[in-house]
Amino acid sequence: MISDTIYLFNKYMQISLRAPLWLLFTLIQPLIWLIIFSELFGNMAQLPGFPEDSYKDFFVPGVLIMTVLFGSSWCGVSLLREIRSGTVDKMLTTPVSRAAIVLSRIMHSAVQVLVQTLIILVTAWVVGASVHFHPLHLGMGMITIFFLGVGFAALSNGLAMTLQREEPLVVMGNLMTLPLMFFSSAMVPQQMMPEWIQIASKINPIEYATAAVRQSLSDKFDMMIYLKDTGILAIFCAVALVWSISAFNSIKD
Template sequence: MLADTWHLFLKYTKITLRMPMWTLFTLIQPLLWLIIFTQLFKNFVQAPTDGGSYIDFFVPGVLVMTALFGSSWSGVSLLREITAGSVDKMLVSPVSRVAIVLSRVMHSAVQVVLQTLTIMLVAWAFGANLNLDPINLFLAMVSIFLLGVGLAALSNGFAIILQREEPLVMIGNLMTLPLMFLSTAMVPKQFMPGWIEAVSLVNPITYAVESVRAVLVGTPDLGTYGFGLAIMLVFAGLSLAWAVSAFNGLRD
């Protein structure tokens, strides 16, 4: 199964590398957010961002946003593959069925990690004050990776259940924006109305942001990170299990 996953993962990576433009496009949106929001909210002195500037606070949010936008569309290409017949071609071979889902999800998550690193570089150029030593960076990336896995798995699962590109894109839109705004990606918890804060507590994005923020901004807080990471592990695990079971249900 692992070998199967690896070979399929290589295939997707090769395909991505052959159309680098697409990967670049997915970077544009988070970059815009980064630029617009940091400029827009620069002077919100009363924002309780633990002493740092708003850009420091916001960078983890943008990183998570990159993951959110980057991996939530993974299902669209699965539908393309189904229509093109590639999935059938895999299914008639003895390849592990889990590997088919797993390779797609892994590819998406790795892609997201690379995108996040690019964004971080830009943020650093903008003067964000981040803890960029290898350990903190690695921990942050693990969290982002798990988030990418979870979201990509959800997207693939929805793709299989919905069968159509249009509703899938709709669900993607419906999912990503509220998930982002109803989390602590852009605004600290103290700043939120009560009900949004309540929602943000059950939003996995919040925990992804918090865990990344815990290691990248200010004094590393491994407690918060650990909790966030645990939530990410559960989220990724559950989504993946669901996507695999949806995929297995494909055979009628």
């Protein structure tokens, strides 16, 4: 299974590398979020108890998480298109592992959003955001982002196999991603949220990913907080992977 996954992953990466402009186009929206939201909510940083000196500094981890969430949520659409085109059926006639078909797509999606977040992070630093670039902490933050990308790509694939149509999958993706963002501290500090939203955020994987990435970019890094949040995210990732593979196997049997 591992060799099959690596082979298919390399195939998908080669396809992506033939169209590098697509990767750049996908960066436009998160960069617009960073610029517009930083201006729109800039005065929030003047409120008592705000955790950063500027809203832009606070929002950088949120933009990274938003990029992963919206990028990985399209993974299921790509899988449905491959099924519709007959590509998946052709793969199933070969000895390739069924799990590898799903895993290779998920890993490809996660690596794509990982590259995007690195570009956005450097761009945010260039435009004036205060980012603490500690090599070890930055690497740990990228691990968190990878887990998040894998988890939501797997969730998207599982939904794709459940719904089996592109249109409802896109609708479901939009209905899922926006509330998850608003029910987290990606845009607003948790202590400034209504109490009921704070409670709801405790079961939101986006909240744990945002908190872990924020730790990795902070000069006040707390290892225990990072490990707790990333550990919870890893559990979500594992559950989503198992469901995604199981859903694919049940449909293609």
